[in-house]
Amino acid sequence: MKKGIFAPKRVLAFGAALALLWMTSSVVGAEPLTVTDLAGRSVTIDLPVKRIVCAGPGALRLVVYMNQTEKVVGVEEMEKDPTGRPYAYAHPEFKSLPTIGPGGPAYIDRGPDPEATLACKPDLLFVTYMQGQNAEKLQDKLGVPVVVLSYGPLATFDETVFDSFGLIGRIMECNDRRADALVEFFTQMKQDLFERTAAVSEHRQKVYVGGIGHKGSHGIDSTLKSYPPFEFLGVKSVVEGLKGDHIFIDREKLLEWDPDVIFIDGGGRHLIQADIEKNPHFYKHLSAFKQGRVYLTLPYNHYTTNLGTCFANAYYVGTVLYPEAFKDIDPEKKANDIYKFLLGKGAYDDMKRSFGGYGPIF
Template identity: 50%
Template sequence: MKKVLLKVLSLVVLLVLVSGCLQSQSAEKATMVVKDLAGREVAVPKNVERVVAAGPGALRIIVYLNATDIVVGVEDFEKQHPGGRPYIIAHPELKELPSIGPGGPGKLPDLEALIELKPDVIFMTYVDAKTAQDIQEKTGIPVVVLSYGELTSFEDEKLFESLELAGKILKKEDRAREVIDFIKSVQGNLLKRTENAESPSVYVGGLGYRGAHGIESTKAKYPPFVVLRAKNVADELGEGHKFIDKEKLLEWDPDYIFIDEGGLKLVLDDYRKNPEFYESLKAVKNGNVYGVLPYNYYSTNIGTAMADAYFIGKVLYPERFEDVDPAQKANEIYEFLVGRPVYEELARQFGGFKKIDLSTEEAENSLPTSP
């Protein structure tokens, strides 16, 4: 009788173990279908433990979601050009991860590297549906396309959808909501501060766009200006990034000029060649030229755009921003989004928030920016 009972118990234990194994395997293979920002339906694992992010700004979104611990590879661009992007400055450990390809605008990841690293999901930006599907079929790994949208202000539904989608896949829904609410709260605060404000005319030059550019590189509906209700002279050109003729800047002759410090070296080099052009501008003659941190650096630096807005607001509306210390506010923003207050490091690299005298500023002290 004891032998029979022992056999029955052994059989029960065996069945429990087998059942547990099968359930575990089933859980590992369980998937859910999501719709990415390219309109594709993608089956992704319900339990994601390994990811990579390729394309401008893709890794930034993963960092915002506090998911750096499951990133298993990064682009060479992140390793070789760590400056200018708060998310990689705050997480230097990411530079030590294996390579997934060169990175950079228009450059696709290395498929063999992806297959070798075996991520559960590949997050990508700035690729069309066909390219994403091709990578997915060749690697056998789900590819999810994310997007920053147009970003004429900080609130862009495509960006928010991307945060929510990545948050759902990574089980970071609460963090995604926190980030979205934070961005909305910053925008709301800036709009409230500048309600019924009379703005001088403004211009931003030196914006990065697939590389570094000089004073002629600008943006209509530049988000920091939009949320500050500032009169951007370039808005008459429509929307988005623009290259202007320098004669157009003379025609506009704005009250204030802000220079994205990613392109400051090129502006200073141009000043040395043609000081008469710059000295004929009202903003230069009146000492109303200011430096802001790089807005575009491997896609839009959302946190930097918000930090720049507080500094610009302090310049344009000093009474309404009397309580704001721009450097401190920048650190608050960076600490929330990327986990570290990195303003001082960015200021060391680019100059930080300051008034610029083109006749005395040293070009070699400003670092050129990448896309």
């Protein structure tokens, strides 16, 4: 009887042991994954990837969006100051991680410090804005796979970033539904913004955005020819006819254009405030300043494009230019809703404390 009672348990135990052995061997002996990164390089990666570091503008932001923060084991020094970057406000634990190098605009296409990076014992390094040949050299030096991600052109919103989400998901073996959800989230917001303004027969107001960050903070003369929040709304900036994308305009041209509405990027607000005190007569000749039609937006480009902020700004700009079409939108709540989806928690209040919130200024 005892044999009859216990034999099935031994069979079950043996089967469980075999299953465990199979699962263990399948992990240890998993076939390496070969991917093509956003620099067009073929990179072979041993799976699973449990420890990662991120270097370059916005690399860490993409990993946060993909809910992979628990695997980050080292960050650039500049990531320890969250100012201007909602993902860093939402994840204060980054401050306690080892440093892999200074980071920042001066280190674009250079990569992190090899010794500091290796001390973190990463399985993989995600980088942005690095040429393929330099990524290859860094990979050879580290002996660790280096995968190049991309946002598309610097300081824009480009759907190339969707490919980065998919690549991270494939490498990290995380749920592909997250990458799909991110793509759907951004796509639906673009469609919503378009539909709200599609019925507007003519966009008559002359608009301008100044103080745009580009490898650092700048004043009123720093702008974008193609500012995504304007593009999403079908709004044309007064600088649309100029060449280039990021532009430093001639200040006299701003007087000539005399925009009806001026938006100030929060990252350049302090420089513009100082310039107003130094050159008040210039600003007194701008209709937008005389009529109180100057509005603050959150920093759009801070260690490349703040994607969530880009869309939050678009909704805010919509409430200013087309109040009837956006009468159901509370810009601060909308910003927090966007941050919560992307980061797991709100960050608008942190941004507001650092730069001031949405509203008229000056």
